[in-house]
Amino acid sequence: MKNKAPVKIAITGAAGRVAYDLLFQIASGAMLGPNTLVELRLLDLPATMTELEGRAMELHDCAFKTLDHVETGSDAKTMFDGVNFALLVAGKPRKAGMDRSDLLRDNGALFKLQGEALNDVAADDVKVLVTGNPANTNCAIASAHAPDIPKEQFSALTRLDHDRAIHRLGKKLNVNVSSVTHMSIWGNHSSTMFPDIFHAEVDGENAWEQIDDMDWLVNKYLPDVANRGSTIISKRGSSSAASAANATLSAMRDWSCGTSGEWVSMSVATDGSYGVPEGLYCSFPVTVDANGNYHVVEGIKHNEFAQARISMSVQELVSEHEAIKSLGLI
Ligand code: LMR
Numbered sequence: 001m002k003n004k005a006p007v008k009i010a011i012t013g014a015a016g017r018v019a020y021d022l023l024f025q026i027a028s029g030a031m032l033g034p035n036t037l038v039e040l041r042l043l044d045l046p047a048t049m050t051e052l053e054g055r056a057m058e059l060h061d062c063a064f065k066t067l068d069h070v071e072t073g074s075d076a077k078t079m080f081d082g083v084n085f086a087l088l089v090a091g092k093p094r095k096a097g098m099d100r101s102d103l104l105r106d107n108g109a110l111f112k113l114q115g116e117a118l119n120d121v122a123a124d125d126v127k128v129l130v131t132g133n134p135a136n137t138n139c140a141i142a143s144a145h146a147p148d149i150p151k152e153q154f155s156a157l158t159r160l161d162h163d164r165a166i167h168r169l170g171k172k173l174n175v176n177v178s179s180v181t182h183m184s185i186w187g188n189h190s191s192t193m194f195p196d197i198f199h200a201e202v203d204g205e206n207a208w209e210q211i212d213d214m215d216w217l218v219n220k221y222l223p224d225v226a227n228r229g230s231t232i233i234s235k236r237g238s239s240s241a242a243s244a245a246n247a248t249l250s251a252m253r254d255w256s257c258g259t260s261g262e263w264v265s266m267s268v269a270t271d272g273s274y275g276v277p278e279g280l281y282c283s284f285p286v287t288v289d290a291n292g293n294y295h296v297v298e299g300i301k302h303n304e305f306a307q308a309r310i311s312m313s314v315q316e317l318v319s320e321h322e323a324i325k326s327l328g329l330i
Contacts, residue, residue: 007032007038007084007085008038008041008085008123009038010079011023011042012043020241024059031252031253032253040071041071049074052072056070077121081122082122085127085129087248094233094239100133107134108329109329115143115146119146128142128143131244131248133189136158136189136282137281139156139281142154152268152269155268155281156266156281159247165197168225172216179202181204181263182200184196184200184265185265186283186313187282188314190316192226195225198303259288261287264288268284277318280321285297
């Protein structure tokens, strides 16, 4: 690996709690594998530079074989220069009593600036994953300000919801999470999201046929998954960090290395399929091929209940889109 040029990975919000987990995992090779050398670009506000220097020192002290070197800085154009991956984690986190959409105005302006900077200086093949909330609409803002980067190279994180949905389903059927496949999150990363267990499988068999309990679905499973972020905030006093880092890492790993046919959930640019209006970033089940291109799973037929839930979440995305238009963010 010594003579190979490293892959450049920028992480925003690099002085934050989510990044503290994420940075070490990426540096250890957990994102791009043991044979890919990485260069980390840690971006955060000027006031955090001393903290970032400390993080860079710790990263070097791990002597990870896959870590080439670490750069720190507060200027987006410098930190995004030539990057192949941008993990946009930065953003004001949600506090108790807030919805993710309450963050729209504060965080939206940041994503406009970051989209512009990526457009100017990122590598042509850059993949941009938005974790900062409200992730779907922040992703739409960043992509709108990066017209030279294909919109398929942007995605927003619904992997955390996906993993939450898998865990709850496994628990209900008393199986290990490895038995659960074909899970999918539809819509927005918000309390309106729809985890589709009608098409999920457990040990290769349809999950819903093994449960068939609308009361549990409506009153337990759906609210449990959808409100998990708020429940964690109420327990910890701050929003999820290690699980958000793990989901960010898993999402980017799968988007780069492929899913070998398995479904994962990604919020991707809409093209009108499944009746979702164009111009949004909406969560769908996707597979990712070995070249790192995602493909929305086609031909899924929803029952009336699922379709109504998905439409509600899509309608929320449309409203957020209207809000960012009226705020002048796109
Ligand atoms: C989560 O889902 O836990 C995160 O998006 C944080 C939040 O605000 O809910």
